[in-house]
Amino acid sequence: MVTRTNGPDPGPKASRPRDSRATAELLLTAATAEFAQYGLAGARIDRIAERAGANKRLLYVYFGDKDALFTAVLEHQVGRLAAETPLVDGDLVTYAGTRFDYLLAHPETARLAAWRRFEADHHTASEIEGYRAKVEAVATAQRAGRVNDSLPAVDLFAMVLRITESWLDAPPALLAVAGEQPRTQERLAEHRAALIEAVRRITAPGPRAAAG
Structure with a gap:
């Protein structure tokens, strides 16, 4: 029998909970700047992740591939433009x-x-x-x-x-x-x-x- 002396079991992942919505917004903002500067063909996923300060794997999780991310950026920009x-x-x-x-x-x-x-x-x-x-x-x-x-x-x-x-x-x-x-x-x-x-x-x- 193992006696625990360090408090309750933190579970399989002890990392700090992540605000997924805030992370997605950071990625979207970074992608907007990247696509505006380099276009769809010249944009790089690595640079977008670096701009956002996030793991690039999360970009694929939240948005899919680069084309889908570009579409998401356009949707966001069109929505803001139409609203304002x-x-x-x-x-x-x-x-x-x-x-x-x-x-x-x-x-x-x-x-x-x-x-x-x-x-x-x-x-x-x-x-x-x-x-x-x-x-x-x-x-x-x-x-x-x-x-x-x-x-x-x-x-x-x-x-x-x-x-x-x-x-x-x-x-x-x-x-x-x-x-x-x-x-x-x-x-x-x-x-x-x-x-x-x-x-x-x-x-x-x-x-x-x-x-x-």
Whole structure:
């Protein structure tokens, strides 16, 4: 018979309990930075684990392979972007300013989108549904006479999207035209005002023909 003298049996694993949710969030944050910097092809699981300060085995446990992790990152980014840049009643002018502000504050979102376009046609079901809802909101506003209906809703929305990204995604040579510091607060404010005015002009409803 063995007499225990060191307290209760700690069980097969005496390590400190791990907060799995916090670990998964750390891995997701690290993966976001890695994919934004290197893209899907250039990202490395070892570096993601090192960024998160976690064992890379946990990455596979929580997310699966690298492609699945990239999808998880996109889902997270799309969810945050949708939550913080709502399109209310088809108001594309307010939406454009809000989206520009968000992309300026979260450059990793824009970089991830650029990598995705460059590497593969990689999109998620929630992203498709999010865009579908926004295009329908524009179409509803067009039918109500609040938004220019001379262009299809999907084309008008696509144009507004690109306008919100135009300065942030501009070629370096074009940025140089603006001077040595093309992204100062003053220059960004000037561009923001310009993009809002551009969206206002292309979305403003025109006079409707009188019923004959």
